[in-house]
Amino acid sequence: MESSKVIHAFYNDDEVLVDAVKAVKAEHLHIEEVFCPFPVHGLDKAMGLAPTRLAITAFLYGVTGLSFAIWMTNYMMIQDWPQDIGGKPNFSWFTNMPAFVPIMFELTVFFAAHLMVITFYMRSRLWPFKGAENPDPRTTDDHFLMEIPVHNNEAEITALLSKTGAVEINVVDKH
């Protein structure tokens, strides 16, 4: 059908691309996706992407790790099997706590780092044996690809895009 048609506009410069994205946005056209070979600063703002919340998840995972470390050291060293180790206090977690600081720190980092990266991989759908979804192999080399869905306005969009400096414009049937 018409709605599955998209325009693939190729650019070969990051600054031209960002200007093009702004121009397309100014025409109130929807940009489905932009594929880039490297991070382009200001592109997410130009496209109107919401800021990522991954840093917040990292903080929450870190708090989880810290809590886990506190629970684990308390359970193992104080509750379950207290031992006299060099006369260190083993009757309350708080008085024994200075010796547990390294463990608490390491587990905070461990949880925050790994769970954040796993979240990133899940959200961006990255995992082994996952197929690549960039429509053209040049987008990992030196080309930038803007994908715009077409709704009976193919000629209009093409005219606009060619004015913004696209080096190649293809109309393709998605699916």
Add this chain to the structure above:
Amino acid sequence: MSHYEAPIREPLVLGDKSYHDITEDIAKPIEGTANKNWHIAFYISLAAMLWGFGCIFYTVGTGIGVWGLNKNIGWAWDITNFVWWVGIGHAGTLISAVLLLFRQKWRMAINRSAEAMTIFAVFQAGLFPIIHMGRPWNGYWVLPLPNQFGSLWVNFNSPLLWDVFAISTYLSVSLVFWWTGLLPDFAMIRDRAVKPFQKKIYALLSFGWSGRAKDWQRFEEVSLVLAGLATPLVLSVHTIVSMDFATSINPGWHSTIFPPYFVAGAIFSGFAMVQTLLGIMRKVTNLEDYITRMHIEYMNIVIILTGGIVAVAYATEFFIAWYTGSPYENYTYLSVGAATGPYAWAFWSLIIFNIITPQLLWFKKIRRSFIWTFIISIAINIGMWFERFDIIAIVLSKGHLPSTWWRFEPTFVDVGIFVGTIGFFFVLFLLYARTFPVIAQAEVKTILKSSGEFYKKRRNQGIPTKPAINVAGESDKSNKE
């Protein structure tokens, strides 16, 4: 988007490079075939590695008695090597994490290889405590797992257990940091691979990276947060390693300056190893335009700084040992006793390689010379090994009772395992240099316009970095808006 950078700064990417040229240059070592030198280096390393594995099997099969340890010196080469390798690893994280937080663009050409070095070095480091257990199949006892020994838990008061947590967190976090950065570069190799098998392998390694704008946004955020986490992590790792010694009550070990001094020493030795590796790598992979003289100079400056911290720490230790007036302190590794005793050769090796030699780097000519940098980096690697050996073997060789005075003599097994880990390290690094994109090409592309020689020159002439737009069928209005 103007990517302003002071014109006075030297370019980080030499030559008239385009984005595509960067792709080509970095893919070339992977797509080409290995030359003779690579093969020679690989087989020598492989032989050393196999010899080391043989020594490890001999140790595990017969017992730790095959090492030169005795009742006073219960650890010597193994823990020396462990600390040495962990220390080497630190430069990689420093480059990729700390320099990221400081927005140092020059890290981009070297972070990938430095991180690879980190991971491979930590592998070697991890081997030693595991072998030293004598029964490595019981290695899982260091983990806090419910068990059948009356549920006897691990001891969270012990710095050795802190080490287990620190090293495993460090290794695993470094690995995911490295791999996340590799995804776009693997994707680049995947998308230009012509051999189907190669394409399949890199498709698998790239986790299906497609480079969507949202992915890049997340990628940058994840890199930043990981850098923020890895920075205190890397400082904690060598701090905890130093606590293995500092929390004991041996004169010479029981020292509060150990943590900062060990961390500085780790960065010092790690940068030396990066210099050793990159000095060779930039040549054999033809990446001289990316790993430039300036990169070498910047790393040498870090070496002077951290080497200076280490030298001050030595002087402090030496002075304090003398100032206490305690005869026990005269047996520590930095004392008159050590400088004149049976380990004088080890003491003076430390001073010459670690303090005197690096001072040459104050001269700009030497700092910017590839061959001098290479020689000095080797000297520092040796010196830093002696530092750990001195701390361990000299201190333990003279206890509180003269009847416990004993010296450590390494056996061929001690030497063999050490040589084996060097071989193993180089086997991994050489394989890496042939199969991985050795420079973070996606990141280098982001600084091409601000720090590339071509664009810097153009900007000085007043030509904008943004190319003029040529619209087909319409007279060009160049640089609209």
